Amino acid sequence: MMEIKDPDYEKGFKLHMQCKYEDALEYYNKAIKKGLKDSKLFERKAEVLNQLGRTKEALAEYKKASELNPKNSRYLSLIAVLLRRFFKYKEAIEYCNKAIKINKKSDASDTKISCLMMLGKNKEALECCDQFIKAFS
Secondary structure, X not given: OOOOOOHHHHHHHHHHHOOOHHHHHHHHHHHHHOOOOOHHHHHHHHHHHHHOOOHHHHHHHHHHHHHHOXXXXXXXXXXXXXXXXXXXXXXXXXXXXXXXXXOOOOOHHHHHHHHHHHOOOHHHHHHXXXXXXXXXX
16 A cells, blocks of 8 residues: 655644544645545545544445545445444445455454344344354364
């Protein structure tokens, strides 16, 4: 993966690593306003928003990251995790399925299993468990 060479992104990332999330968000937004379109930037912004408890906004940013890098199963998995927080189990399962299609060893299986169980689909959850175990065999 290519490293982002932008002073606002770099400053935002430093602040992010220092847990200065509001300040980091300001610099990530500056980088985006300049037209920087990199999935990693949107992922970092989502992480900061999530840390600030702004989960709905974080979800939107993870979706932008996924649009820019649709083969990244991790973004799809993170979207599913946030959807699960909003009790959107069916939609979360759809994102889990996309992530698992890209990477059979994706941690999206865990999210999918819990969503299936919340929907009372225990047999499907068990089948998903079996598939996940087979992926590592």
